[in-house]
Structure formats: C-alpha cells, structure tokens
Amino acid sequence: MEKRGIVVIGAGIAGASVAAELAGSGQDVVLLEREMAPGYHTTGRSAALYAPSYGPVVIRALTRASRAAFQAPPTSGRPHPLLKPRGVLFLARRDQADSFDAMADEMALDRLTPAQARAHLPILRSGDLHGALLDTEAADIDVDALHRQYLRHLTAMGGEMRLRAEATGLSRDGDGWRVETPQGTIAADIVVNASGAWADTLAEIAGVASVGLVPKRRTAILVSPPAGAEIEDWPMAVDIDEQFYLRPDAGKLLLSPADETPSEPCDAQPDEWDIAVCVDRIQTAFDLPVRRIDHKWAGLRSFVADKAPVVGYAPDAPGFFWLAGQGGYGIQTAPALARMAAALVLGQPVPPDIAGAGVTAAALAPRREALVA
Numbered sequence: 001m002e003k004r005g006i007v008v009i010g011a012g013i014a015g016a017s018v019a020a021e022l023a024g025s026g027q028d029v030v031l032l033e034r035e036m037a038p039g040y041h042t043t044g045r046s047a048a049l050y051a052p053s054y055g056p057v058v059i060r061a062l063t064r065a066s067r068a069a070f071q072a073p074p075t076s077g078r079p080h081p082l083l084k085p086r087g088v089l090f091l092a093r094r095d096q097a098d099s100f101d102a103m104a105d106e107m108a109l110d111r112l113t114p115a116q117a118r119a120h121l122p123i124l125r126s127g128d129l130h131g132a133l134l135d136t137e138a139a140d141i142d143v144d145a146l147h148r149q150y151l152r153h154l155t156a157m158g159g160e161m162r163l164r165a166e167a168t169g170l171s172r173d174g175d176g177w178r179v180e181t182p183q184g185t186i187a188a189d190i191v192v193n194a195s196g197a198w199a200d201t202l203a204e205i206a207g208v209a210s211v212g213l214v215p216k217r218r219t220a221i222l223v224s225p226p227a228g229a230e231i232e233d234w235p236m237a238v239d240i241d242e243q244f245y246l247r248p249d250a251g252k253l254l255l256s257p258a259d260e261t262p263s264e265p266c267d268a269q270p271d272e273w274d275i276a277v278c279v280d281r282i283q284t285a286f287d288l289p290v291r292r293i294d295h296k297w298a299g300l301r302s303f304v305a306d307k308a309p310v311v312g313y314a315p316d317a318p319g320f321f322w323l324a325g326q327g328g329y330g331i332q333t334a335p336a337l338a339r340m341a342a343a344l345v346l347g348q349p350v351p352p353d354i355a356g357a358g359v360t361a362a363a364l365a366p367r368r369e370a371l372v373a
Contacts, residue, residue: 004030006345007179007188009167009202011038013046013143013330014323015194016150017338018345022192023159025342030188031154032181034166039147041267042196045220045299048331049236049247051088051138053107055329058308058364061357062333062340068353069335070141078149083139086247087235089117089124090133091285097130099240109133120235123226123286138236141331150338167195170206177206177319190345192321197265197300199310199324208317211310211366213325215300216260219274222252222295226288237286244281252294255282260301268298301328306370308363309333311341315367321345322366340364 005028008019016038019031050070052063070082092100104111112134114126151161162183169180179186195202197215225231236247242258257278279290302325304310310325323341326333340354350361362368
C-alpha cells in the first residue's frame with residue numbers, strides 16, 4: 001500500500017489551489033480526480049467574475065483578500081493577466097426599490113439613474129428601471145489560466161495529480177486514512193475533501209457527519225449580440241435580486257436566469273424550462289431579440305445553510321478536512337480560501353491579511369451554529 005502525507009480529493013479550483021499551497025509548504029501531496037481532466041464539472045463551466053461587491057459578507061471579505069493574487073504580474077508560465085476589467089451594473093426595477101436601497105446603503109457603489117445606466121449598456125430597457133448600482137472594481141477572471149497556474153505550481157513543488165482516480169473507498173486506518181482508488185490504495189495522514197457537489201457523498205463513504213450540502217443547478221446560454229453592437233466594453237448586468245445576468249463573452253452574450261434548482265450531484269445538463277425562463281427575463285429587461293441559442297450548458301453550485309464555505313477539520317473524524325460549499329464564489333475567493341485552508345490543515349492560524357479582512361476560522365467551521373441548528 002502506498003503511503004502519502006496528504007490526499008486532496010477533487011481537482012477543481014478548490015482542490016487544485018489548496019493542493020498547490022500545501023505542496024508549496026513542503027507537504028507530500030497527491031491530488032485525486034475521478035474524471036479524465038481536472039475541472040471538468042463546476043470549475044470548467046464557470047463564467048467567473050472578480051466582484052468584491054458580490055456575495056455574502058464573508059465571501060466579499062475573501063474576495064478582497066484574493067485581490068493581490070489576481071493582480072500578480074504575468075509570468076513565463078502565464079503570460080497574460082488573470083483579470084480583465086469588466087464592471088458590473090446591479091439593476092433594480094421600480095418594484096425592487098427596497099432591494100436597491102438596501103444594497104446601496106451596504107455597499108459603496110455609484111448610484112446611476114436609468115439614463116446613466118443605459119449609457120453604459122445601450123440595450124437596457126429603462127422604462128421600468130428604478131436605477132442601477134455600478135461596481136467599477138469588477139473584472140473577468142481567466143479561470144483556465146488560474147486553474148492551470150495552481151496545477152503547475154503543485155507539480156513544480158513536488159506534488160502529484162492523478163486522473164481517473166476516484167476515491168471509491170475511504171476509511172480510518174490507525175491514526176490516518178485508507179483511500180481506495182482504481183489505481184490502488186493510499187494510506188494518508190490527512191484527507192482534504194474538495195470534491196464539490198460530491199463532498200457530502202464522500203463524507204458518507206468515510207462515515208463522517210454531513211454538513212447539509214445542497215448542489216444547485218445553474219443554467220447558461222450564449223447568444224449573438226444585436227447586429228453592429230460593440231459589446232467588448234459593456235459591463236456585466238445583474239438583477240439586484242439575482243433573477244438574471246448578462247455579460248459579454250468572446251463576442252457573444254452569456255445569459256443566465258440565475259437559477260438555483262436543487263439537484264443530486266451529477267454531470268448537470270440544462271433544462272429547457274430554465275432556458276425559456278432565461279430568455280423571457282432577458283428580453284423583458286433588454287432590447288435583445290433571442291432568435292437562436294448558440295450554446296447552452298449547466299453547472300452545479302453547492303451551498304450549505306448559511307451560504308458560506310465549509311473549511312476545517314471534521315470534529316467527528318480526525319484528519320478529515322472539509323473544503324466545500326463555495327457556492328458560486330469559488331473562483332473569485334480561491335486564492336485567499338486556499339491559503340486559509342492550507343494554514344488550517346497544518347494547524348496554523350488564519351493568515352494575517354485574511355484575518356484582517358474579517359475572516360475567522362469559526363465562521364467557516366464545519367460544525368458552526370448555522371449548520372447544526
């Protein structure tokens with residue numbers, strides 16, 4: 001039986017980033033992925049945006065703490081920046097005035113009139129628009145480049161990734177863990193559960209208490225912009241109650257109804273009803289005839305009750321570490337969350353800059369009050 005220090009299960013952005021951080025700290029790390037390629041599921045289907053104004057309070061703090069990593073200069077392995085300025089308009093209809101005021105009071109964002117909003121996004125229908133909030137700090141994230149950067153760092157630091165290596169069995173073995181895979185059995189001191197929508201399923205295999213993870217399907221489609229429209233510099237547009245979003249994407253417009261349909265962990269596929277809802281909401285808010293859908297897909301965003309990530313050792317299973325429940329924020333928080341998770345795996349305090357942003361280990365702990373009530 002092979003002996004390793006730390007086994008990280010799941011090679012999406014969560015697993016890749018924490019494995020890279022652990023390897024960079026001198027740990028013996030092997031990253032297991034059940035698919036033929038890393039990031040096949042949620043990471044590979046994400047249209048991620050760096051938006052410090054997006055998400056619950058702890059997510060916004062982790063996003064701010066990730067800024068320096070995203071703004072790091074290009075390298076020989078990554079010749080292009082990770083971020084490209086985009087901006088986000090949060091749109092509010094007249095019947096959403098309360099949501100508009102609440103967000104405006106909480107966030108230091110510019111308030112725009114309907115006419116000012118249309119100056120940023122010409123296809124916006126302003127007839128029923130109460131106003132908009134503009135986040136100028138938001139930017140597109142090169143998800144593939146970020147993911148590959150972590151995988152390169154993992155191997156450069158002596159770590160290893162194995163594909164088609166599903167953890168089919170997971171059990172306590174003395175002071176450590178026994179991980180069964182199609183490629184053989186691994187004895188590990190620590191197991192990091194970074195398996196996304198399958199995190200609770202993996203915990204069940206290991207005999208570890210669930211954290212109540214619920215995978216939720218989100219649908220996206222690509223359509224052509226209006227003829228002659230110059231869309232490259234358009235901001236992303238998000239309904240203030242998150243009922244839809246629209247953003248430019250490689251010459252097309254990416255649209256979503258921002259659905260959150262509970263699902264079993266699976267290879268998610270788009271539902272025709274969700275696509276119809278998406279088109280209806282978008283055409284109501286924008287002057288954008290959708291005559292053809294160029295591409296459609298769906299992914300799973302996994303949440304626990306309070307919509308904050310789950311990061312820390314399971315109190316009922318020594319050596320079993322949770323890194324799950326990032327919801328739709330896993331890419332924009334990855335740099336800070338990976339550094340924090342790696343520190344906690346090694347029994348170290350939360351890195352000072354992350355703690356300074358207001359993030360505590362207790363707020364993300366697997367058995368925090370919100371998850372056991």
